[in-house]
Amino acid sequence: MTATEELRMPVARTCPFSQPEQYVRMREDSALHRVQIPGGKQAWVAARHEEARQILGDRRFSSDRFLPNFPFLAEGGAAILTNAKQKAMIGMDAPEHGEARREVLGEFTVKRVEAMRPRIQEIVDGLIDELLAGPKPADLVEKLSLPVPSLVICELLGVPYGDHDYFQERTMALIRRSTSVEDRKKASEELRGYLGGLVTAKEKDPTDDLLGRQIVKRREEGTYDHDAMIGLAFLLLVAGHETTANMISLGTIGLLENPGQRATIEADPGKTLLAVEELLRYFTIVEGATARVATEDVEIGGVTIKAGEGVLVLGYAANWDPEVFESPEKLDLERGARHHVAFGFGPHQCLGQNLARMELQIVFDTLFRRIPTLTCTLPADQLPVKKDATIFGLYQLPVTW
Amino acid sequence: MKIIADTGKCVGAGQCVLTEPALFDQSEDDGTVIVLNDTPDGELIEKAREAVNICPSQALSLEE
Ligand code: SF4
Numbered sequence A: 001m002t003a004t005e006e007l008r009m010p011v012a013r014t015c016p017f018s019q020p021e022q023y024v025r026m027r028e029d030s031a032l033h034r035v036q037i038p039g040g041k042q043a044w045v046a047a048r049h050e051e052a053r054q055i056l057g058d059r060r061f062s063s064d065r066f067l068p069n070f071p072f073l074a075e076g077g078a079a080i081l082t083n084a085k086q087k088a089m090i091g092m093d094a095p096e097h098g099e100a101r102r103e104v105l106g107e108f109t110v111k112r113v114e115a116m117r118p119r120i121q122e123i124v125d126g127l128i129d130e131l132l133a134g135p136k137p138a139d140l141v142e143k144l145s146l147p148v149p150s151l152v153i154c155e156l157l158g159v160p161y162g163d164h165d166y167f168q169e170r171t172m173a174l175i176r177r178s179t180s181v182e183d184r185k186k187a188s189e190e191l192r193g194y195l196g197g198l199v200t201a202k203e204k205d206p207t208d209d210l211l212g213r214q215i216v217k218r219r220e221e222g223t224y225d226h227d228a229m230i231g232l233a234f235l236l237l238v239a240g241h242e243t244t245a246n247m248i249s250l251g252t253i254g255l256l257e258n259p260g261q262r263a264t265i266e267a268d269p270g271k272t273l274l275a276v277e278e279l280l281r282y283f284t285i286v287e288g289a290t291a292r293v294a295t296e297d298v299e300i301g302g303v304t305i306k307a308g309e310g311v312l313v314l315g316y317a318a319n320w321d322p323e324v325f326e327s328p329e330k331l332d333l334e335r336g337a338r339h340h341v342a343f344g345f346g347p348h349q350c351l352g353q354n355l356a357r358m359e360l361q362i363v364f365d366t367l368f369r370r371i372p373t374l375t376c377t378l379p380a381d382q383l384p385v386k387k388d389a390t391i392f393g394l395y396q397l398p399v400t401w
Numbered sequence B: 001m002k003i004i005a006d007t008g009k010c011v012g013a014g015q016c017v018l019t020e021p022a023l024f025d026q027s028e029d030d031g032t033v034i035v036l037n038d039t040p041d042g043e044l045i046e047k048a049r050e051a052v053n054i055c056p057s058q059a060l061s062l063e064e
Helices: A021-029 A049-057 A096-108 A110-115 A117-133 A140-145 A147-157 A161-175 A181-204 A210-221 A226-257 A259-267 A269-283 A353-370 B015-019 B043-054
Strands: A032-037 A041-046 A291-294 A298-300 A303-305 A310-313 A398-400 B002-005 B024-026 B033-035 B060-063
Touching: A032 A310, A041 A049, A049 A298, A049 A310, A096 A110, A096 A210, A110 A117, A110 A353, A110 B015, A110 B024, A117 A140, A117 A147, A117 A353, A140 A147, A140 A226, A147 A161, A147 A210, A147 A226, A147 A353, A161 A181, A161 A226, A181 A210, A181 A226, A210 A226, A226 A259, A226 A269, A226 A353, A259 A269, A259 A353, A269 A353, B002 B033, B015 B024, B015 B043, B043 B060
Parallel strands: A041 A310
Antiparallel strands: A032 A041, A291 A310, A298 A303, B002 B060, B024 B033
C-alpha cells in the first residue's frame, strides 16, 4: 500500500467466508494505518493481533464516547449521546468503569450462567419444536437466531418478551449504518423511554430479575440512580440479543458449509465449546465497540499515537492474523482458538461472553442433533448479509430439512 | 511456581475459570477471581500458563 493511497473505514463485509481485501493488505503492510472515517475525520487502525491486544489492554486508551475524536464508524454515532448521565459502561474508563462493572458482574459469572443452562435448553428445544411443526422452508433467523437470545435476555433482565418487536426494530435502527442521524436519535429515545417505564415499574415493585435485583442492591448501598439503571438496561438489551443472534445464523451456515467439521462435534458434543470459540474467531461480528482515544502519546507497533487521536481496533482482522492463527481462512473447530478477540480484550471484554458461549453451544448441539437433515435453500454466496450494519450477520437464513 | 492474582485489575470475564475450574473460581459477590490452588503442579502448570495468557486484564501472573 502506498502512502498516498487513501484508506477508508468502514469497509463493507460482503462474504461471511472471506476477509475484505483491505484488511488483508493492511495486516501485511504495517502494524498501524491512518484511515478516513465518516464525518471527514481520521483515525488510526490496528489490524494485527499483537497490537490489537496491546491497545485494548492499555488503560491509556479511553473508551469515552464524549471525547472529541472518538472514532465512530456510523455517521451520527455521537448524535445519540445527549447528556453525560447516559454514559453507558462501554463508554467509561477506570476507575468509574470497574465500579460499574463490578456492580453487575455477579450476575454473569461462569457459575451463575451455568445455572441458567436448563432453562436455555428448554427455550431452544421449544423453538425447534415450533420450527419442526411449521411450514418449510423456514427462515432460521426469525424462528431461532433472534428469539433464543431475545428470550434469554428478556428473562434475565425482566423485560416482557411480548414487547420484542418494539425493541428489536429500534435496536436494528441503531446498528444499521444507513440510519439517518435523526432516526438514530429517535430510536434511541424511544428505547430509552420504553426502558424508563419498565425501570419505574420495578422501582415500585422490584421483581426477582437482574434489573429488580440491581435496584434493591444499589438502594441498600445508597448508590441507586434511575438514569444509570436505564443505561444498564439499554446496554444489556442491545448488546444481548442482536449479537448472539448473528452468531447463531453465521455459525449455522458455517457448520452447514463444512460438513466434515460439523461431524467432529456431532461425534463428540464435548468439543462444541471449543468449536464455538473457533466460530467466534472466524466470524468476529462486532467491530465498532473496540474504538478508543489515546489520552497521552503512546507508542504502538513503531508509531506514536498522539494524545487525543482516535484508534480503531479491528478484531476481525486480528482474528485472521496468520501469525497467530495458522491458515486463518480455514474453519477448524479443533483449533483451540481461545485467544481470539471476538469479545474484545482488556477491561471492557464482553460482560455477557459466558452467556453467549452457552447459548451458542446449546443451539449448535441441539439444532444438528434434532434436525440432522438441515440444509440451506440458498447458495451461501447469495445469502442476504448485513453489509450495512455495525454488527455483521445475516438478514435471513432460509432452511429446510 | 505460584499464581498471583490481582483482584483490583480483574474484570471478571471468567476466562480463567473456563480454562481450569480446579485452579480458579469467581467471587459470587463481585465476580472477581478466586485462586483455589496457587501452587499447581503436573498438567495444571500448563493450564495456569494458558489462563495467564488468556486473561484479558493482566490480572494473573506467575512467579516461577
Ligand atoms: S480471566 Fe482474568 S479478568 Fe477474567 S476472571 Fe480470571 S483473572 Fe479475572
